[in-house]
Amino acid sequence: MKPSQFAKGFKARPDSTSSEKRTALDRLNAIDGIVDIQHAGQAAANGRSSAFVEDAGDIAAGPESEEYRAWRRANRYTAGQVIELLLKAIKPSPFNPRHFYLKTSIAELAVNLAKQGQQQAIHVIPDYENPGTFFVSDGGRRVRALKEANKDTVKAVVVDLPVGIESYKLGYDLNVQRDSQTVFDNAIVWRRFLDEKHFQSQRELADHLGLDESTIAVALSIAKLPETVMQEMVARPDRFGSNMAYQITRYHTARGSDATLRLINKITSDDLSTRQVADIVKGRASAQETPKTPGRQRYAQRLDIKLDGVTVGDLKSYGEDRLELRLRGLSREKRDELLHQIETMLQSGQINT
Structure with missing residues (x-):
């Protein structure tokens, strides 16, 4: 892996084999599995003021990197332990698979957190070059909501995971499992990966992510849309998947942003199908008139x-x-x-x- 694939604060580790990638995911699953045990251990600690409690038996959730082991022992941290960290010490990862965070969604979560408190810990990775600070590995939405709720701390589990492109891939896989990864996130991030020369070609990126090159090509074409246009579609992933967004991109190329925003509103209000939008793009129908599709029933x-x-x-x-x-x-x-x-x-x- 090339040094250019890592942002400042990340240190390269040996190239990961497929078994090592599985080990990283297994380690994260193992960490989640022992969090409840660590909750009990914290209760037994009887309210110690320090954020880090004494390492109980130097337990680890599998093979560790040398840096993580040194950090863990120096801070008397037990793998999987839930601790409280200052929010100002938490920073986004430049390899975050998510780009878009809806303001309304963050605001709603902030209200929930203010009422019920944080129920699930986030995962963070130590920034070894800047001691005392951490990159978010999983939980960026909760971090934003806690800040919105004017909280000062966040419950977190400190994890030992490959960083850089590999940490992106792991986060991407987790988001896909949750069905929270959107084509618009992919469009922005994949375009940046190529612009910053983390990958030399679409094919190389596709091979690394285990995707068809055509999937990468569609996302990169969508990346040509202004973010203001993407924002109008991000809130409705059920209506604006890859195929619909691709048609929107073609329409934007021909008609510009204002007309495209009007079309997006019409798609939502009239529940247009991808085929109907394709007909509008090809000029077979007008964006002012909903084209008829035989057998399609309008909801009441x-x-x-x-x-x-x-x-x-x-x-x-x-x-x-x-x-x-x-x-x-x-x-x-x-x-x-x-x-x-x-x-x-x-x-x-x-x-x-």
């Missing part, structure tokens, strides 16, 4: 669904006898809980079937 009513103040999908009614519920971005536990509740309602006769 639409209701946004929110969980903990955050929009996660919608409920649409069609005609007199059809409901369509679409939810995204749920944790597996929340998804299973909602599914169980719906099944219970059906079986109990609260809903006639």
